[in-house]
Structures are given as structure tokens and as C-alpha cells.
Amino acid sequence: MRRLAIVLTAAAAAIALLTPALADPPSPGDPGTPGENRPEASVSVDSGPDGVTIYIAVSETSPGSSSDSSSGSTTGGSGWSCTADVMNIGHATREWFEQEAPLHPGELPWIVRCDNGYFAIVWLPVDTQPGDIEIVVVQGDSLDPATVAAELLDHVPVPNIVIGVNPATGLVAVPSWFWIEGYDGAPIVASDTLGDVTVEVEITPTGYRWSFGDGATLATTSLGQPYPQESDIRHTYEQSSLRVGGAFAVTVEITFSARYRVNGGPWEPLDPITRAFTAAYPVQQLQSILTGQ
Amino acid sequence: MRKGLFRGFGIAVTSALFVVACNGGDGGETRESPTPAATRTATPEASPTATPPIEQEVSEAYLRYWDTYAEALLNLDPGLAEAAASGEELQRIREEIQTLRSQGVALRVVVEHNSVVLEASENSGVVFDEIVNNSFYVDPETKEPPVGSGSGEILRDTFYFEKIDGRWVVVRSTRQR
Numbered sequence: 001m002r003r004l005a006i007v008l009t010a011a012a013a014a015i016a017l018l019t020p021a022l023a024d025p026p027s028p029g030d031p032g033t034p035g036e037n038r039p040e041a042s043v044s045v046d047s048g049p050d051g052v053t054i055y056i057a058v059s060e061t062s063p064g065s066s067s068d069s070s071s072g073s074t075t076g077g078s079g080w081s082c083t084a085d086v087m088n089i090g091h092a093t094r095e096w097f098e099q100e101a102p103l104h105p106g107e108l109p110w111i112v113r114c115d116n117g118y119f120a121i122v123w124l125p126v127d128t129q130p131g132d133i134e135i136v137v138v139q140g141d142s143l144d145p146a147t148v149a150a151e152l153l154d155h156v157p158v159p160n161i162v163i164g165v166n167p168a169t170g171l172v173a174v175p176s177w178f179w180i181e182g183y184d185g186a187p188i189v190a191s192d193t194l195g196d197v198t199v200e201v202e203i204t205p206t207g208y209r210w211s212f213g214d215g216a217t218l219a220t221t222s223l224g225q226p227y228p229q230e231s232d233i234r235h236t237y238e239q240s241s242l243r244v245g246g247a248f249a250v251t252v253e254i255t256f257s258a259r260y261r262v263n264g265g266p267w268e269p270l271d272p273i274t275r276a277f278t279a280a281y282p283v284q285q286l287q288s289i290l291t292g293q
Numbered sequence: 294m295r296k297g298l299f300r301g302f303g304i305a306v307t308s309a310l311f312v313v314a315c316n317g318g319d320g321g322e323t324r325e326s327p328t329p330a331a332t333r334t335a336t337p338e339a340s341p342t343a344t345p346p347i348e349q350e351v352s353e354a355y356l357r358y359w360d361t362y363a364e365a366l367l368n369l370d371p372g373l374a375e376a377a378a379s380g381e382e383l384q385r386i387r388e389e390i391q392t393l394r395s396q397g398v399a400l401r402v403v404v405e406h407n408s409v410v411l412e413a414s415e416n417s418g419v420v421f422d423e424i425v426n427n428s429f430y431v432d433p434e435t436k437e438p439p440v441g442s443g444s445g446e447i448l449r450d451t452f453y454f455e456k457i458d459g460r461w462v463v464v465r466s467t468r469q470r
Contacts, residue, residue, distance in 0.1 A: 025396045025397065025398075026396055026398050026430045027398070027430065028398060028429075028430050028431050028432045028437060028438060028441075029429060029430065029431075029438050029441045029442070030429060030430045030441070031427075031428070031429050031430075031441070031442060031443050031444040032398075032400045032401075032428045032429050032430045033426055033428060033444070033446070033448070034362070034363075034366060034389075034400060034402050034404070034426070034428055035385075035389070035448070035450060035466065035468065036389065036392075037385055037388055037389050037392070038385065038450065038466050038467055038468040039465075039466075039467050039468070040467065040468045040469075040470055041467060041468070041469055041470065042469075042470040043469050043470065087411075093409045093410075093411075095409075096407055096408065096409035096421075097409075099407050099423075100407070100423065111411060117453060118467065119411060119412075119419055119421065119451045119467075120451070120469050121411075121421055121449070121469070
């Protein structure tokens with residue numbers, strides 16, 4: 001069993017997710033629900049290229065928070081520690097699995113166990129590895145969407161950017177042109193829904209900082225232009241890359257502004273984030289050769 | 294009623310632990326469904342394996358819990374649940390019944406279970422159940438109407454069992470949204 005990273009947050013009063021709404025008294029014949037006063041936990045899964053986040057928003061009367069000494073807390077629930085493991089599909093669980101699997105194509109059931117006794121079942125993509133999973137436990141009757149947004153920010157699917165360069169092998173004293181491939185600079189959006197609350201996070205690039213591996217840097221707001229166009233991101237090396245192991249490490253660090261909104265409401269700012277991408281770039285020194293003619 | 298056929302494991306068994314807590318009389322009892330949904334069809338490759346005794350005990354205790362729980366909600370008598378619930382769960386049932394009383398109704402429990410024993414040891418067990426709920430309110434005195442329109446909602450509940458004085462009881466439960 002693998003211990004997973006936990007983020008525990010005492011949520012500020014924000015959006016009530018777990019408080020049942022008041023309703024008219026029921027009449028005979030109306031639909032009813034047994035166990036309406038059971039302690040609830042809202043469980044949501046956010047799956048992206050960077051991994052899987054399992055959000056658990058628990059009410060204050062969830063198991064362990066009031067009586068289970070293993071949680072070490074009676075109010076905030078600090079000390080929740082949860083793990084997720086693929087459910088063992090044995091004989092005892094086979095029938096259940098056969099019923100549920102068609103409802104979750106391409107997914108397998110995982111059991112989330114918390115050390116205060118809380119259990120949940122979530123369905124995750126079949127290729128999910130334990131190391132890909134982060135469990136976020138939010139304690140309280142309310143869920144702070146900023147907390148969800150901050151977690152979501154870590155999983156925004158930034159494209160796999162490639163650094164383009166021409167010539168493919170650089171030459172000393174000859175300008176090299178650089179550009180970004182695989183991303184057009186458009187805003188990137190990720191969202192997650194917990195209960196009735198949908199949190200959207202949007203990131204937008206605001207600048208690109210290039211490091212050419214020889215100590216030179218360049219800050220731009222441009223993605224550059226792919227060859228054969230003449231890129232505005234260029235650098236002229238003064239030495240070959242022989243002394244640094246055969247290639248310079250060219251890095252572009254992209255700064256994204258970030259913001260989030262709840263249920264399509266107004267955007268609220270988040271701290272900017274950066275993502276860096278690196279490529280190895282060999283640079284050679286041209287040698288003059290005298291032929292003796 | 295849901296039926297599923299999972300082909301990835303080469304198994305063609307399509308059955309569920311299917312129990313309907315429905316109107317079997319004044320008690321609102323829980324009983325195993327006699328409907329075709331409970332029919333089990335096994336192909337030769339489905340190897341019949343006996344459920345371990347403890348898991349079987351927990352599973353049976355779970356059905357008993359629903360029997361008594363349904364009786365308690367229909368008759369607004371928390372004492373009926375004492376045979377299958379204890380601690381936090383029993384207190385929760387008392388509060389639920391108190392709420393029903395204050396609303397002037399009782400609840401006839403009509404549910405389909407698809408449960409699984411997640412853990413079972415000598416003295417504790419955990420059952421997860423995806424419940425199709427079609428329960429409906431009735432008059433607390435006449436128990437009318439005999440049938441109602443349930444919502445068909447799916448409830449994902451987890452039940453925590455402990456063996457107390459040689460008897461499996463539900464000590465708490467949670468609902469996963």
C-alpha cells in the first residue's frame with residue numbers, strides 16, 4: 001500500500017455543499033430517502049495528464065472526526081491520512097464488480113481508506129498508478145472553492161512544449177533562431193465539479209524567459225516563429241558546446257497568469273505559475289581548412 | 294434494475310446481491326427479491342468459490358440490518374433497530390425517526406442493493422452499497438399508500454460493522470456523494 005500525499009484544509013465558509021436544503025414537509029406517497037441524516041462526504045475525481053486528484057469534502061460529523069481517537073482531532077479533523085489502492089477483485093467483490101464495471105468503461109475501482117475509518121470507492125482510469133494520485137481532504141460543512149482552484153492549478157494540462165531551433169546544430173558566430181512548438185499561446189482551462197459547484201481555472205501565458213545555456217538570457221512575450229520564418233527569438237553563440245558536454249541546455253520558462261471562477265461567476269485571481277521546458281542544443285565551431293592549392 | 298455483464302475477465306455471471314426492502318406487510322420488511330433480476334447464470338469458466346465465513350457473516354448481517362432498519366422506519370420504532378445497530382448508527386436512526394414523526398409520516402423502504410464487503414476481520418467489517426432507492430412516505434397509522442413513486446436515485450452508502458457480544462451490528466454509516 002502506498003502512502004499518498006494529503007492536503008488538509010480547514011475550509012473557510014464559502015459554499016455550502018453538504019447542508020441539506022430546507023423543504024416542505026413530505027406527504028404520504030412522496031419519494032423518500034432512508035438515511036438522509038447519514039454523515040456525508042462529497043467525493044470527486046479530477047483526472048488529467050499530470051495525474052489524478054481525489055477530492056473528499058467531509059462533513060464535521062464524518063466518522064472519526066467526533067469519536068475516533070486515531071484522527072487525533074474532534075473539530076477540524078487534522079491528521080486525516082488517506083490511501084488509495086486498487087480494489088482487489090476477488091470472489092467476494094466479483095458480483096459487485098460485474099454490476100458496476102459496465103457503468104465505468106475504461107476505469108477500475110479504487111478504495112480510499114482514511115486512518116480514521118472513512119472509506120470511499122472511486123473509479124479511476126485503468127492506467128492510473130498509485131504515484132499519480134493525490135488525495136485532497138477538505139474538512140467542514142463548507143468547501144472553499146479557492147482551495148479546489150489551487151489544487152486544480154497544479155493539474156492544468158499544459159501542452160508538452162518542444163523548443164524549435166534552426167539550424168539544428170548551431171554554429172559559433174551564426175545566429176540561431178528559436179521558437180515554441182506545440183502550443184499557440186492560447187489560454188488553458190481546467191475545471192472540476194464538486195456537488196453543485198463547478199470551479200474553473202484558467203491560465204494565460206504572460207511571458208517567456210529564455211536561457212540559452214551559455215549564460216545568456218532573453219525575456220519575450222513572443223512564441224517565436226518557426227523556420228523558415230525569421231524568428232524574433234535569436235541568439236548568437238560565441239563558443240562551441242564542446243566544453244559543456246556537447247550541447248547547451250536551452251530552457252524556456254513560461255509564466256502564466258492564473259484565475260478561477262465558480263459556477264461561471266466573476267473571475268478571481270490566483271498566484272501565477274511557471275512551467276519550464278528544456279532542449280539540448282549542440283553548437284560547433286567552424287574550422288577553416290587550407291587545401292594547399 | 295441494473296444488470297451488467299463484464300467481459301474483460303471472461304466471466305459471464307450477471308447477478309447482484311439483490312435485496313428489495315419493500316412492502317411485505319406491515320413490517321416493511323426486507324427480503325430477497327424473487328424477481329428474475331436475482332437469477333444467476335454461470336458459464337463453465339465462472340469458478341464457484343465459496344465466500345469466506347466472516348465475509349458471509351457480515352453480508353448476512355447487512356441484510357438483517359436493512360430488515361430491521363426498514364421495520365423501524367415504517368413503524369417509527371427505533372427499538373426495532375437495536376438488534377442490528379448500535380452506537381452512532383442507532384442514535385442516527387433514532388434521530389431519523391424523530392424527524393419522520395415531526396413530519397407526520399413514516400417511510401416505506403424500497404431499495405435494491407448492490408453491495409460489497411470491502412473489509413472483514415474477526416470483529417469488524419465494512420460494507421459498501423450502491424442502492425437504488427425507491428422508498429416513499431406513508432401515513433404512520435394506516436401505512437397507506439401501499440405503493441408510491443420512488444425517485445430511483447442511487448445512494449452510495451458505507452456501513453461499518455462491529456461484532457459486539459457475538460453479534461454483528463452497524464455502528465456507523467456514511468453517504469458518498
